[in-house]
Amino acid sequence: MTEANRILLGVNIDHVATLRQARGTRYPDPVKAALDAEEAGADGITVHLREDRRHIQDRDVRVLADVLQTRMNFEMGVTDFMLGFAEQIRPAHVCLVPETRQELTTEGGLDVAGQEARIAAAVERLTLAGCEVSLFIDAEERQIEAAMRVGAPAIELHTGRYADAHTAEEAAQELSRIRDGVICGLNHGLIVNAGHGLHYHNAEAVAAIPGINELNIGHAIVAHALFVGFKQAVAEMKALIVAAAYRG
Ligand SMILES: CC(=O)[C@@H](O)[C@H](O)COP(=O)(O)O
Numbered sequence: 001m002t003e004a005n006r007i008l009l010g011v012n013i014d015h016v017a018t019l020r021q022a023r024g025t026r027y028p029d030p031v032k033a034a035l036d037a038e039e040a041g042a043d044g045i046t047v048h049l050r051e052d053r054r055h056i057q058d059r060d061v062r063v064l065a066d067v068l069q070t071r072m073n074f075e076m077g078v079t080d081f082m083l084g085f086a087e088q089i090r091p092a093h094v095c096l097v098p099e100t101r102q103e104l105t106t107e108g109g110l111d112v113a114g115q116e117a118r119i120a121a122a123v124e125r126l127t128l129a130g131c132e133v134s135l136f137i138d139a140e141e142r143q144i145e146a147a148m149r150v151g152a153p154a155i156e157l158h159t160g161r162y163a164d165a166h167t168a169e170e171a172a173q174e175l176s177r178i179r180d181g182v183i184c185g186l187n188h189g190l191i192v193n194a195g196h197g198l199h200y201h202n203a204e205a206v207a208a209i210p211g212i213n214e215l216n217i218g219h220a221i222v223a224h225a226l227f228v229g230f231k232q233a234v235a236e237m238k239a240l241i242v243a244a245a246y247r248g
């Protein structure tokens with residue numbers, strides 16, 4: 001397998017914590033899910049510490065930082081608290097995401113182009129802390145170029161509109177937009193990841209895009225795990241995307 005058709009899987013464990021928070025119990029522990037995911041082939045673990053703490057808690061992140069065998073991709077809003085928290089934890093990867101309290105899930109990409117100085121300052125602080133910073137953005141040239149200007153080494157293209165497409169034509173259009181975004185990002189020297197809403201029925205087409213580095217997938221894996229178990233759900237997704245990337 002060459003570099004061109006290698007792909008990584010980041011498993012987002014947010015929604016294991018959603019089940020725990022539903023009753024305020026100590027189970028299921030997202031830390032166990034993370035270690036199981038790593039055993040099943042995850043290349044990294046993604047967690048989103050939201051301002052409203054609806055799922056992942058500060059404790060989860062602190063424990064994961066001590067026990068993960070692969071690497072943590074810490075998703076966070078661009079706030080002073082989160083920047084300070086990330087400087088304490090020093091995760092290998094930090095992904096800056098937009099966040100509004102009332103949203104059901106992340107609705108769009110981070111507007112980097114509209115706030116370059118603010119994002120550049122956050123990227124600098126996190127880079128100095130030893131974190132590789134990615135920006136969660138829509139697959140738009142202006143956002144990709146802004147990401148390069150603010151000094152981020154990586155971007156994560158928002159695949160939500162592709163995943164939520166209602167027709168095959170709409171899905172094809174969104175996939176084409178993502179493919180163009182990958183090309184644009186690579187042409188600007190960026191590492192290009194993708195994620196949000198990817199599932200067992202739609203992830204292969206994204207994985208097959210030449211040059212894409214990593215897919216971050218969570219909700220669908222946790223949902224599938226309810227029926228097949230977490231390790232199998234992760235292993236199935238990893239096998240799916242690796243085979244798709246290899247076929248190209
Ligand atoms: C940024 C992104 O697409 C997800 O990783 C994010 O975690 C979504 O937030 P929820 O997990 O709260 O849906």
Ligand SMILES: NCC(=O)COP(=O)(O)O
Nearest residue numbers: 012195196197216218219
């Ligand atoms: N950044 C995307 C992610 O981590 C997982 O998103 P989802 O698969 O839970 O929608």
